[in-house]
Amino acid sequence: MKILTENTLFKGLSESQIADILSTAYHSEKSFRDGEIIVHQGDIINNIGIVLAGNATGKKYTPEGEEIIVSYMDTNKIFGDVLSGAIGFASPVTVQAVGSCRVLFIDYNQLLYSRHPLAHRVLQNMIQSISRKYFAQNKRMDILMLKSVRSKVLSYLEWQRQIKGGKTFSIDLDRRLLADFLGVERSALSRELSRMKADGLIDYHKNNFTLFV
């Protein structure tokens, strides 16, 4: 339980305080094997999930049945917070274990409507967490709105440079995931990257990019 002190949801709380709060809300741990579904797209849930060990992905299925990975969660990442917070909404994603994975589920209503004095702090943390998820999504939307592949790539790389610092940096996504993120064809992405390199705008090897804007 020590890792929960590092969790954004419990930021500012000691181990014993966290245990104290958890005692007022129903919670349970569950293990999942590789590929097991943790939350189905369309489910309505009232739990917050915290990845205690292992990894999980958030996937989405397009109308055409194509599978798109929309998020990647490692230790201490939270899911279901926005979904529970919205109350009554269906999950837009399927959450699936990658390798073996251990998850702590906490009853949302009991956690939130708890009269425990420290629950207040948890709510504040939750607001910050959800707000930041909103902004991450907002940034992606800005990129998706751009019309050309080149402008999308540039916008993404400028963003990453700003986050990573320095004109040379590495990105977290492989070509497939990057193409999904930008909302373009993988081949179109590769093609445009080549052109941009030829035009002297960027250089790259694997996931390491240099931006000469």
Added chain:
Amino acid sequence: MKILTENTLFKGLSESQIADILSTAYHSEKSFRDGEIIVHQGDIINNIGIVLAGNATGKKYTPEGEEIIVSYMDTNKIFGDVLSGAIGFASPVTVQAVGSCRVLFIDYNQLLYSRHPLAHRVLQNMIQSISRKYFAQNKRMDILMLKSVRSKVLSYLEWQRQIKGGKTFSIDLDRRLLADFLGVERSALSRELSRMKADGLIDYHKNNFTLFV
């Protein structure tokens, strides 16, 4: 102040309880004339804004300097909640008065970190409000990810039908705003709507649509 009892932020609270909470947090009312800027894109703010009277728009400027309207706020709508909640982020939008407009600003930190027992309820409401904004944005992202104009339009109309109920319904956006929302050219949208009507998929007059899917 009576209208605040209808506000999502103060849901479940009486007029006197709201007044009580407000007394613990710095707040001020301000009027804006038509076209006046309420929040500049890039601003870092620590206030929640509530539209008491009039209307305001959230605008965004693309790298090319084009202006896009991303939201429309009427009475009792809240803005700045997600921005304040994320702490330290720059506003992605410019908020501008449409006609004369009266806004109540509430200090975010004092409201959230208030020890007032009812502040807890406000936080719960805020989580719900922000979560729903997240989902509205998420829905739009799904649509933006689609490749063809037709699939975007269909996805949007199916969504609206579901919300409005019935196969004939009216939409809130005019052609310009709809095109922005879908991330396509206005002319391309008009063209595709004509084709879809010719193909017998839909019918429409002005903002009234019928979906024959």
Added chain:
DNA sequence: CATATATGGTTGCCATAGCAACAAAAAGAG
């Protein structure tokens, strides 16, 4: 009522990017 100003529709042109299919390189597995 006439004029101005949004708002919506149409169309030709053509660059862009989707699609498909394949090649090359890199990473894993035996």
Added chain:
DNA sequence: CTCTTTTTGTTGCTATGGCAACCATATATG
């Protein structure tokens, strides 16, 4: 080290949709 499998790059074809320019209709304004 060889054989798979994954990841990335390449390329031809073609439909799509951006762009621009214009017309039509509706709504506001004096």
